[in-house]
Amino acid sequence: MFHLSLRTKIMICCIGLVALLDIMVVVFVRSRLSTTLRAECLTKGQNLACHLAARSEHLVLTEEVVSLQRLVQDLEDSDEDVTYAYVTDRKGRVLAHTFAHGFPSDLAGVNVPQPDDAWRWQVLETEEEGLIHDVAVPMLRGKAGAVHVGVTEKRIHRTIAHFTGVIVIMSALVLLIAFGLAALVSWVVTQPVRSLTKAARKIRDGDLGEQVVATTKDEIGDLVESFNQMSAELLKQHKVLADRNRRIRMAQEQAEEQRNKLRAIIDSMVEGVVFVDAEGRISLCNESAERIWGVAAQDLLNKPLLDCHPPQARARVAEILERAKARPGYAVTREMACPKGHYRLSNYSSVHGQGGRYLGLVLLTQDISERVLLEQGQKALRDQLFQQEKMVLIGQIAASVAHEVNTPLATILLRTHLVRRQIGDDGSLPDLDVIAAEAQRCRRIIDSLLGFARRSEGVRARMNVNVLIRKSLALIEHDLVLKGIALEAEYASDGALAPVDADQIQQVLLNLVTNAADAMPDGGRLRITTWCPSQEDTVKIQIIDDGCGMGPDVLDRAFDPFFTTKEPGKGTGLGLAICQRIVEEHEGQIDIDSQPGQGTTVSISLPRAPVEVTTSD
Ligand SMILES: Nc1ncnc2c1ncn2[C@@H]1O[C@H](COP(=O)(O)OP(=O)(O)OP(=O)(O)O)[C@@H](O)[C@H]1O
Numbered sequence: 001m002f003h004l005s006l007r008t009k010i011m012i013c014c015i016g017l018v019a020l021l022d023i024m025v026v027v028f029v030r031s032r033l034s035t036t037l038r039a040e041c042l043t044k045g046q047n048l049a050c051h052l053a054a055r056s057e058h059l060v061l062t063e064e065v066v067s068l069q070r071l072v073q074d075l076e077d078s079d080e081d082v083t084y085a086y087v088t089d090r091k092g093r094v095l096a097h098t099f100a101h102g103f104p105s106d107l108a109g110v111n112v113p114q115p116d117d118a119w120r121w122q123v124l125e126t127e128e129e130g131l132i133h134d135v136a137v138p139m140l141r142g143k144a145g146a147v148h149v150g151v152t153e154k155r156i157h158r159t160i161a162h163f164t165g166v167i168v169i170m171s172a173l174v175l176l177i178a179f180g181l182a183a184l185v186s187w188v189v190t191q192p193v194r195s196l197t198k199a200a201r202k203i204r205d206g207d208l209g210e211q212v213v214a215t216t217k218d219e220i221g222d223l224v225e226s227f228n229q230m231s232a233e234l235l236k237q238h239k240v241l242a243d244r245n246r247r248i249r250m251a252q253e254q255a256e257e258q259r260n261k262l263r264a265i266i267d268s269m270v271e272g273v274v275f276v277d278a279e280g281r282i283s284l285c286n287e288s289a290e291r292i293w294g295v296a297a298q299d300l301l302n303k304p305l306l307d308c309h310p311p312q313a314r315a316r317v318a319e320i321l322e323r324a325k326a327r328p329g330y331a332v333t334r335e336m337a338c339p340k341g342h343y344r345l346s347n348y349s350s351v352h353g354q355g356g357r358y359l360g361l362v363l364l365t366q367d368i369s370e371r372v373l374l375e376q377g378q379k380a381l382r383d384q385l386f387q388q389e390k391m392v393l394i395g396q397i398a399a400s401v402a403h404e405v406n407t408p409l410a411t412i413l414l415r416t417h418l419v420r421r422q423i424g425d426d427g428s429l430p431d432l433d434v435i436a437a438e439a440q441r442c443r444r445i446i447d448s449l450l451g452f453a454r455r456s457e458g459v460r461a462r463m464n465v466n467v468l469i470r471k472s473l474a475l476i477e478h479d480l481v482l483k484g485i486a487l488e489a490e491y492a493s494d495g496a497l498a499p500v501d502a503d504q505i506q507q508v509l510l511n512l513v514t515n516a517a518d519a520m521p522d523g524g525r526l527r528i529t530t531w532c533p534s535q536e537d538t539v540k541i542q543i544i545d546d547g548c549g550m551g552p553d554v555l556d557r558a559f560d561p562f563f564t565t566k567e568p569g570k571g572t573g574l575g576l577a578i579c580q581r582i583v584e585e586h587e588g589q590i591d592i593d594s595q596p597g598q599g600t601t602v603s604i605s606l607p608r609a610p611v612e613v614t615t616s617d
């Protein structure tokens with residue numbers, strides 16, 4: 001498929017039309033000329049033949065052959081169109097002719113006129129002369145013979161050829177002029193179109209407002225005018241749009257700046273900021289939220305808020321979400337204990353837009369683990385202080401009570417002794433024995449009280465703990481055997497040396513072994529082990545029994561002074577309190593691990609004595 005330009009099309013049309021007209025004119029003129037000349041040729045031949053017949057009649061009748069010959073020869077010579085002329089008598093014999101080489105035999109009998117014919121015409125085709133019009137005219141109605149004149153078409157053809165040449169040249173000139181005119185017209189017509197195309201391309205490339213100069217005042221001029229208006233309107237609209245775009249871009253930049261500022265503020269906040277959309281999904285979270293929640297942002301975003309909470313907290317969070325949705329201005333603060341000893345304080349605030357449309361929920365989270373742990377530590381410290389103060393107070397009271405009671409008690413014991421001596425050895429007085437026994441018990445209690453209240457550093461020496469344990473067990477071993485308690489001891493192989501007051505540590509060991517024995521009234525197994533952990537500078541002692549054990553209520557208060565579960569008169573409740581005090585005075589630690597019915601393990605940790613380096617001189 002050819003893509004021709006408008007100009008080419010106009011030129012092809014114009015030139016084609018003119019060429020067609022040219023051809024038609026040539027053909028028509030040639031045809032008309034040919035017809036006219038042929039008719040003229042025939043008329044000429046007819047006139048010449050008639051004239052010859054008129055002049056030949058009496059020559060034939062008088063048989064003046066020479067004159068006749070001259071006559072036909074003159075005729076041929078007088079007109080170049082006449083190819084030949086001859087005269088025949090009434091029997092058809094040729095009397096005179098113009099053929100130089102004799103009368104051609106094939107011409108005899110051709111175009112013989114009838115007596116009634118005024119003339120007769122026949123076209124003969126010859127090789128030399130081409131078409132020849134043979135015109136025969138009878139003389140005296142055929143009684144004197146006939147004359148034949150042959151008129152050739154040579155001149156006609158020459159004339160036609162000449163005219164055709166002239167017409168062709170003129171046609172070519174016309175065609176040339178037509179070509180020029182077509183080029184001019186096509187240029188005139190297509191020039192504004194080309195200008196319009198050029199301008200349209202410029203507009204397409206962004207050069208709006210391009211104008212085209214209207215050179216004509218016709219339809220194309222109108223088109224150019226409309227185009228110019230359209231271009232100007234486009235430029236105007238473009239300016240309006242560009243201005244609008246500029247303002248939108250500025251607004252976007254401002255919004256972006258605001259958003260970045262807001263984002264920077266949110267990210268710089270110590271509190272974790274999480275925004276939950278109306279569908280309950282997290283749509284925004286800051287870096288602090290990632291840190292506090294311990295989850296990366298990509299794992300939080302688009303996730304339902306409920307899925308980010310442990311199962312036990314979901315019902316509570318779901319309720320908060322429901323309330324936030326229903327109540328504009330709803331705000332609530334909740335504290336939550338999280339795994340790994342973390343604590344979070346979360347503030348939930350509902351966000352409602354214009355018309356009260358629920359937009360979502362802002363969740364501010366603080367990691368209050370440190371604060372809670374600090375508070376817990378402070379509470380423990382306060383409890384410890386309170387305990388210490390209580391112990392000091394109890395110690396002071398105990399010391400003062402012991403001091404006050406000790407003197408009258410000594411008097412009672414002394415007087416009881418004197419009364420017994422006054423009565424003599426034989427006198428039995430059971431009540432006096434009871435008084436003496438109870439007074440003795442009171443003294444023991446007083447001793448315990450004094451032991452509890454006494455806060456002395458004692459005499460500390462580098463002692464082998466294993467030796468102290470053996471000594472203590474030697475004192476009580478007999479009782480243990482009587483109670484059916486099997487004793488097992490496992491001592492640290494070496495280095496169980498600690499700077500201790502031997503009496504005090506022995507008192508501790510005896511108290512603990514006694515407690516264990518009391519917990520196994522029907523016998524059992526008592527195990528004592530010592531060891532020195534390689535990575536610590538401590539000596540560890542464990543007293544393990546498989547006795548009745550302690551419930552949490554007893555365990556919590558076991559170290560409290562005067563707390564005892566034993567029957568009145570059986571225990572003072574000072575044993576463990578004294579043990580704790582002594583161990584702590586030795587900068588050690590004492591712990592109890594016990595379960596009811598599972599036995600009890602008391603663990604003591606004492607600072608280990610530094611290794612002595614002996615040097616020999
Ligand atoms: N090994 C143990 N097994 C079970 N309970 C124990 C054991 N050691 C201590 N207890 C409990 O702790 C309480 C307090 O003990 P603590 O030694 O302070 O006083 P006590 O033994 O009752 O009296 P005291 O020591 O003056 O004889 C005991 O009454 C007992 O209930």
Ligand SMILES: [Mg+2]
Pocket residue numbers: 511514515571574575576
């Ligand atoms: Mg005890």
